[in-house]
Amino acid sequence: MFSKVLIANRGEIAVRIIAACRELGIATVAVHSAADRECLHARLADETVCIGPAESTGSYLNISSVMSAAQITGADAIHPGYGFLAENARFAEIVHECGLTFIGPPPEAIRLMGNKSQARRSVAASEVPILPGSDGPLGSSAEALELAAAIGYPVILKASAGGGGRGMRLAWDESELQRAYDTAWNEAERAFGDPTLYLEKYLESPRHVEFQILADRQGRVIHLGERECSVQRRHQKLIEESPSPALGPELRAEMGKAAVAAARAARYENAGTVEFLLDREGRFYFMEMNTRIQVEHPVTELVTGVDLVKEQLRIAAGKPVSMAKRTQVRPHGHAIEFRINAEDPRTFAPSPGRVSHLVMPGGPGVRVDSHLYAGYTVPPNYDSLVAKLLVHGRDRHEALVRGRRALAMLRVEGISTNAEMHQRILEDEDFQAGRIDTHFMERFLTA
Amino acid sequence: MFSKVLIANRGEIAVRIIAACRELGIATVAVHSAADRECLHARLADETVCIGPAESTGSYLNISSVMSAAQITGADAIHPGYGFLAENARFAEIVHECGLTFIGPPPEAIRLMGNKSQARRSVAASEVPILPGSDGPLGSSAEALELAAAIGYPVILKASAGGGGRGMRLAWDESELQRAYDTAWNEAERAFGDPTLYLEKYLESPRHVEFQILADRQGRVIHLGERECSVQRRHQKLIEESPSPALGPELRAEMGKAAVAAARAARYENAGTVEFLLDREGRFYFMEMNTRIQVEHPVTELVTGVDLVKEQLRIAAGKPVSMAKRTQVRPHGHAIEFRINAEDPRTFAPSPGRVSHLVMPGGPGVRVDSHLYAGYTVPPNYDSLVAKLLVHGRDRHEALVRGRRALAMLRVEGISTNAEMHQRILEDEDFQAGRIDTHFMERFLTA
């Protein structure tokens, strides 16, 4: 096992990784920007190194600074968390080249799954269902129009290098597609430096259902069940739960098998997530694979009892996954995560500032992953996620009422949060009944 | 179900009961003393009533004030928590006489189990093993000496009305017993207004192992497994865990059966705990039954997934326990509770004061039950328990390492706590190996 791990991240996920390291007896190095001296991860780690200014390009995204910090502290492995450098294949390569271990998948797997059109082609070859669409990058708008005519409208254009909705355009007919092609091409070029696009059939009201994967160097690949992540606003997940209200044992087995096949197609290792779109008829389609630990991983931890970050560390150290097979993962109960963002509840604008009063809920079936404390100043430079409030109950009903009471017991003053919006979502009839798809939030916010 | 519950308690257990009520859609009334306006239970409840001065005799122990508060707020049930009025049979009677529901056992069961020598006799009649000793209260010191000669020294004198170590005296020979009798008699008279004593064989290094019981009005009595509570200082539990490192499936089944028999002997209803002493040879003896929710109940909640306080509310409302039988309780993993007391780590003297900085640990397998928040002033008038830090792991090893990291992440400034002592206990070889008995802390503190 590693003796010292550097955590190339900040905030709640850095705190989460410190927890896992401590449980395995591994020393931790927190890197932080000049704005994050008082951030909880810097306070809790065994060692800290200030690696740059507040702007993340100079600090958390600065590969040279991160590697120098690893060098001067003598760390033997680096955990990238999520975001920042987590899905940067070049960074993973540099970590390996410097003789350290990157706690995550091999660079090749990151690169393959990072190119969305390549990933599509690669998993299709392993008989994982994909949406009808282009067999690789599109050559021209003419090709796009021809293909769309064949598979039928609506269709969606996506950037090969894409993510987060950029370079993505929906088209309901030929003229829209014609216009969308150039816009998407330019946007992808600007955002990713790679303008190539691919095209897929557009599903009108799919669910977003993803499977958690663990794969070890011994060639074992298992899945730990699904997370339903349909409650999103502008491609940002807000509420995730497991199990999905839409899945029965058969569909779960079928999708789980496809998720494992997708991971095998990428010669995957470590923890990863295979995202699917699921339509109303129970047909599912590979969307993409996230080659990192997800924000919402605790949902799976609550229902399986498996510590995913400790599994990441073990796998990276060459040990096998601790459950020999899927049958040793016995999910129990129902878990829901509410993402608490420091944002204006009406405008969704970030709400940085000093936390003047804080009460975190506790008691049965409540888990909090957060870097907040009373007196902490949320800096304006980073993500607005300040806490993940999770609840676990014997069934979905208990999880829902527990969510309501935990949110009611949460008190944050000094900054604004979206906690009250979560309360209102919990009162929504469709949400209560599990009738959710990726357009749920649009309907909810305009209602 | 009840529409409004008054909570006749304060601090963490009052917060815990508010959580359970909220999950069942029940409104809550917090009563508080003049010193507890800013206590978290008063901040979180739907309504509050100040019922008296800081001294608990004028407030939390004042039956008339509590009942008046119930009356003016229109509460239809009262939850007593633990301590204060929780095991006061007369209070339970008055609640019933006023037409409200007491959330706990019938007054007769409280009264029977409150008289330790009567309880002993009563469960013995149901073939629950008891220690050799007096068959009811002792008539005189002569009777005590005669009995001790028959069962062999050492013996222990206990007050019939006793609890918390008062009126309790150990004797290793005749002359010690002769002297101890009068001392214990006087102490019991002063402490409880009832000087009657009983005598038992004294076990030199027993474990304290207790079973959680749920009994409903339909006559169903089940147990939810055990809690190992041997880590105590002066009869105050410090660390509790489940399962006990000393129990295998057979002994568990045998002790569980005895616990259910003891509850049946008392015509018990609601949640209760049957305490046993367990010797090194695996023989166990009934010690007493606690007719309330215990401080350490979350240990059982973590391994069973059952919300015991919600079960209390359901049972008091006439509903059956939600698990039809013992086999529906499927314990998983290992849970440990660390009681965090506001006290001087060397002298154990209470350490009230203002909490200037607070970080509560979170992440996987951590539960916190507490009324602390940064800025809260711990008053000097009450119990020093300020937080219960619980960890849950897949096995005892994971629970231990998780305990270590959760304690390391706990930051409390402004008051002193015993958190660091817990860390040292976790490093103790005997504790790590599960070699603990009720004298563990004496050895630990003198080592």
Next chain:
Amino acid sequence: MFKFEEICELIRLVGSTGVSKVEIEHAGSRLHVEGAAHVVVTPGAVAQAGAGAPPPAAPAPAHGAPPPAAAEDDGLHAVVSPIVGTFYRAPNPDADPYVKVGDFVERGQVLCIVEAMKLMNEIECDVRGTVMKVMPENAQPVEYGAPLFMIRPA
């Protein structure tokens, strides 16, 4: 030293910035402000400022009961409820109130009843003076420590 408004501004600043304590001494005056839970202004500093008044008492909680010690207002004396119960101004629904605003009351005179557990507890005046204000409505629940009457001591 400072004007009252300036001291308020200082206190507000202490509260909003998270500063824990400010002490100012000047020519025999002294200002001391602690952040978060406690805001304490020693009267000296304010009194010298002339226009100053002490900061107002903590706002009343749900049932209208500030801490007993703080139940004073412009030299008035508050008679507070010693128990939780229901406030009645008269011995029975048809009777006249025990006292009205403007009445002069003696120490030991019954002012009202607080009913608790079916017991009618007569509340006696603990000062001699004039009734200036009756705080709760008739038949309203009162907490421990809730102010019942404001009396101007004679």
Next chain:
Amino acid sequence: MFKFEEICELIRLVGSTGVSKVEIEHAGSRLHVEGAAHVVVTPGAVAQAGAGAPPPAAPAPAHGAPPPAAAEDDGLHAVVSPIVGTFYRAPNPDADPYVKVGDFVERGQVLCIVEAMKLMNEIECDVRGTVMKVMPENAQPVEYGAPLFMIRPA
């Protein structure tokens, strides 16, 4: 003493900088501000400055790096490390140090090397003056923003 606005500014500064305490005595007057964190303050600097001086620097954390902006002391200028790495006073182990205490340095003159990722980054002086102090030991790791040299500007 100070003007009101000046004290407000001090309080705001204490709150935002995380300084734990400021005490000021001036001609019989005294100002004392405590913040949330635990950071030592040198009272001298403030008293000397008279009115409204910024609070002095926070003490160095583990790796000796206060915020770059605050790296001033008695009018000295701190040359700080723009990167994380290892500090070397000379171009190679056998060579003489680039500069010694007492040397007069020009703007743009190389003062040391900070090695990061096998790259030797020459750190240039950003002021003209005399080297008063070399902060890290040779071959010691330095953080971003760590002070390397204290220079008295000419």
